[in-house]
Amino acid sequence: MAENVGFIGLGVMGRPMAGHLLAKGHRLVVHSRSRGPVDELAAKGAVAASSAAEVARQADVVITMLPDTSDVELVLTGPEGILAGLRQGTTVVDMSSISPSATKQLAALVASRGGAMLDAPVSGGEIGAANATLSIMVGGTRTAFDRVLPILQCMGHPERIVHIGDEPGSGQLCKVCNQMAIGGALAGVSEAFALARKAGVDVAAVRQALLGGFAASRVLEVHGERMLKADYKPGFRAKLYQKDLRIANETAAVHAVAIPATAVVTQLVNTLVAGGGGDLDYSAMGTVVWGEGVKE
Amino acid sequence: MAENVGFIGLGVMGRPMAGHLLAKGHRLVVHSRSRGPVDELAAKGAVAASSAAEVARQADVVITMLPDTSDVELVLTGPEGILAGLRQGTTVVDMSSISPSATKQLAALVASRGGAMLDAPVSGGEIGAANATLSIMVGGTRTAFDRVLPILQCMGHPERIVHIGDEPGSGQLCKVCNQMAIGGALAGVSEAFALARKAGVDVAAVRQALLGGFAASRVLEVHGERMLKADYKPGFRAKLYQKDLRIANETAAVHAVAIPATAVVTQLVNTLVAGGGGDLDYSAMGTVVWGEGVKE
DSSP: OOOEEEEEOOSTTHHHHHHHHHHTTOEEEEEOSSHHHHHHHHHTTOEEOSSHHHHHHHOSEEEEOOSSHHHHHHHHHSTTOHHHHOOTTOEEEEOSOOOHHHHHHHHHHHHHTTOEEEEOOEESHHHHHHHTOEEEEEESOHHHHHHHHHHHTTTEEEEEEEEEESSTTHHHHHHHHHHHHHHHHHHHHHHHHHHHHHTTOOHHHHHHHHHTSTTOBHIIIIIHHHHHHTOOOOSSBHHHHHHHHHHHHHHHHHTTOOOHHHHHHHHHHHHHIIIIITTSBGGGGHHHHHGGGGOO | OOOEEEEEOOSTTHHHHHHHHHHTTOEEEEEOSSHHHHHHHHHTTOEEOSSHHHHHHHOSEEEEOOSSHHHHHHHHHSTTOHHHHOOTTOEEEEOSOOOHHHHHHHHHHHHHTTOEEEEOOEESHHHHHHHTOEEEEEESOHHHHHHHHHHHTTTEEEEEEEEEESSTTHHHHHHHHHHHHHHHHHHHHHHHHHHHHHTTOOHHHHHHHHHTSTTOBHIIIIIHHHHHHTOOOOSSBHHHHHHHHHHHHHHHHHTTOOOHHHHHHHHHHHHHIIIIITTSBGGGGHHHHHGGGGOO
């Protein structure tokens, strides 16, 4: 069933995601800071709105895909923000990766104005967005989840759209967990490869052996390959991963959980970004421990 | 072709491994500190030798499967050790997980006495040993590797017996890398689950969502399941993993490689063992960051 869908934030991720909604026959109202992607989608039939409020006035489901917590707060609560135009019964779906605790507050605000909010951050990067194979982790009521599921299915892999919990922020919390699990795996592989290289052992042979056992992981498979080739074209930019790790550390502090390995991962990524690697793929984290071994 | 194989060290791992060699028709000479497994294998046709030297006198290939570096050093170089009985052309295959640098020295010693040494540490734990599905990472000359491959194939998974490099110690170095990669992944998953739990989010749903994306790993799959069930029956004992991590840290120091994430993993395991968890499966590492959440 075609719906009136609003989409705010047409960046590297949002642009192809919105494109899929249009291609699947939904009526799309879009708004973004930069004119280029708006014009591109308008040429394909989307309606260009002048503000987030204007999007909200015309849509039954409003999707946001923005860089960081403060961006989502502004687009929701700012002047000419979503709340300024929100209609009764509208579902706001925030697909950005932002703070779980801020998400709880925003969801309460949306609810107080007669709407429903879901947090639905994604994993899978630019390739997942382009191919509509994203993993989507959703927090919020089951009713709201079921209501927007057909829309999410236009952008995500059908088996990887998971309702994590009824509590607002559950999806964001899951995304934080995802980034932490990846970070630990990435640091372990990075350090292992650094050691193999310095010890003069064939890193490709090590990777191959490790893939056959308990060390097997998608990180070892995909990012391990990048490390072997020293090919750090993103993929997923280190500066965005740095943001996700900042949220992980903030969230752990909120819940008083010790995350010592994630703290180390954070410092490795901070070092990478401080050294000018913010636009490299985050798997370049390993170059921090490799030192002169960045290039083969 | 049936061979005269010696096997020294019939512990939790060595006992089933030696059993496979016997079952596949090799003539087996065994020696071990404890009488039980020796008698058990002797009852199945193995010859019980009174010392490591005695094993060496009767075997063309001598396998060692011992707890730590010092054990292998003693069994090789001690009075009535392997070197005391070594014949020209004998291949010593050390399948223990020990120091890569000590291995280099021992291999040189064996070579100076007219033998060849391979380091061939395994991964896969007690289950892999019992089912003859171990991963085996081999360092040493290709000639020596090819010579013992049919013997290794009695104990390991045919596709997971990898010749890592000609340099002695390459296999041990690969095993160190394996344990480091696992450690990072395990710490990442542990901290992620700890955060999900403290935040009140369904950990099983998080694990399921993460398995569909880049965080997917055997650690998340198998050890993540253990964590959910709080079932820490080994598996692979934390105190043995502690030993492997000690070797990882020593080896990194030898090569002047920074391994900050592995250092954190080491401290988590040290904390687990210090708290009495040495005989739990190493995946219990997560309980250190979970605090009171050890049991569901």
